[in-house]
Amino acid sequence: MKRRTFLATAAASSAIPAASRQTDSLKVGVIGHTGRGNYGHGLDVVWKNIPETRIVGVADGNPKGLTAAKEKLGAEVATTDYREMLMKVRPDIVAVCPRHPDQHHAMMTAALESGAKGIYVEKPFCRTPAEAASVVALAKKSQAKVAVAHRNRYHPTLQAIDTMIKRGDLGRVLEIRGRGKGDRRGGGEDLWVLGSHTVNLISYFAGRPLSCSAIMKVKGKPVTRADVYDGNEALGPLAGDEVHARYEMENGLIATFDSLANDQTGGHGFGLQIIGSRGIVSIKVDRHPLAHFVPGNPFEPTDKSRPWIPISTAGPGTAEPRNDLVEMISHHGRPARDLIECLGTDRQPLCSGEEGETTVQMICAVFDSHRQGGKAVSMPLEYSGNALELPAEQWTAPRPRRGDSA
DSSP states (O other): OOOOOOOOTGGGTTOOOHHHHTSSOEEEEEEEBTTTTBTTTTTTGGGGGOTTEEEEEEEESSHHHHHHHHHHHTOSEEESOHHHHHHHHOOSEEEEOOSSGGGHHHHHHHHHHTTOSEEEEOSSOOSSHHHHHHHHHHHHHTTOEEEEOOGGGGOTHHHHHHHHHHHTTTSSEEEEEEEOOOSTTTTHHHHHHTHHHHHHHHHHHHOSEEEEEEEEEETTEEOOGGGOEEOGGGOOEEOOSEEEEEEEETTSOEEEEEEETTOSSTTTTOEEEEEETTEEEEEETTOSSOEEEEESOTTSOOSSOOOOEEEETTEETSOOOOSOHIIIIITOHHHHHHHHHHTTSSOOOTTBHHHHHHHHHHHHHHHHHHHTTTOOEESSOSSOSOGGGSOGGGSOOOOOOTTOOO
16 A cells, blocks of 8 residues: 655654754744634644744734733744744744634745745645645745644554554555544535544545545535635635545545534544455544554454454554653644754655645545536646635536425
């Protein structure tokens, strides 16, 4: 099974490049925006726990929020204009923290233009393939590194799952099934906010997406242009309370993603299942343990129990040998150190800007396919915006369903 080769867990825990060791510390600038995505899931404070870094500046367009952030982070410079902060302190690394992605492109562009050599950005990476490609191209031109805060991509248990697949624990791998959280945000919003983690993991295990076919529904009927609205959390055009997508992947597998509002699973479906002829690996996003193995042919009836065996970083059924996973993953310790290790080298972060761009492509492909009546669209996408924004005359009429009135 073809996958990207990840850096060994041990190597990601401590080393920093020689160029960085020659300086006292790397300067970090933090960009947040209270009331417009705030500071994400701890992307601001992680640098306080990294000895090789010091926070020298913070920007927040909300004056009250700025005061609180300056006190919390101990920043030397605090301004309401992130461009001003970047020019004043010229940070080596910039943390782009707001959960709302509408400012990400501008913030990352400004950071790269100020000379930053590393960016750690909250997901969603950007709102469109065009925005994502622009940031990736600028980072490449300036020889900077961009890392995206899909924390699960940095989890060392992924390498344990790689080993299981390679040695045949799952038998023949047949498909990958992904789901969003399925809460009140089910559908388009779930795809962006939470499903982005899932499709990002799909591309880890299955390589690049080649095509996508998808349908979106609202109250059981196909989404039309009239159903599109300006999404929550500044996500841009959104629609639907139900999404069903099918991806053809680089390694030959078919992967699916589904999200239904209020699906009554209690969020336990959030993640993905790698389904094989001899067992299933179930990955639960942001959970500890991250994954379980369910042995046995999943399609064969049996009166025997099929236990859910926890998968640790050492493998299935083995006690977890690490006691630092919460700090490493939940608190962003490994992503931050991984980014530092990449500075001044040819290596990209474990979840790079290119990986973030792929995730944005996979999400926007759902919108473009549905707009075209569920047609399979190739990736990279021909339309580099959010296809839901296109006028009604550029939509294909939904196919009539059995029972629909004429």
